[in-house]
Amino acid sequence: MEKAFTLVVVREEMKVDYVSYFVKGEANYWWESARALEEEKAITGDSKKIFLDMYFLRYMQTQMELKFFELKKEGMTVGEYEKKFTKLARFVGDYVDIDEKRAKRFQQGLKPWLRSRVFAF
Structure with missing residues (x-):
């Protein structure tokens, strides 16, 4: 998403909405819960790191494992x-x-x- 933000001008206050559109499944449930707990509608460094650690890195790991076994x-x-x-x-x-x-x-x-x-x- 950070890469997309460098190409497309997205106002800071719109980034959460932009990101939430692309997350699916379990990651989306986590995102909605984390967002509901946030007082302000902005991506914080902590929530971003937790999200990446929990979902994207795990997702990429899983994809590489599948490629290996196939x-x-x-x-x-x-x-x-x-x-x-x-x-x-x-x-x-x-x-x-x-x-x-x-x-x-x-x-x-x-x-x-x-x-x-x-x-x-």
Whole structure:
């Protein structure tokens, strides 16, 4: 939203309304509760930080986890697949925290004929 505010001129007193239009689901319920508790209609540094910590960071984490678990080598070289696998693996912690788990998950994304060859190693 901050990025959007740099492109579109939004008066300070309208920012809460602008932001609340875009939040959905559980995040919207939290936002409405937090806003009802605020005496003035402005985004405070504390409420903004809590909101980001609770929802956007969690949302992004979840999206990266989904991308990781859906990752397949299809259409990529093994090198490209490994690069993307490594990039996304940092978001899934316990699933790839030891080499054995990491290798098993890596193999699961390979095509069956290639998986069987890699499994031998």
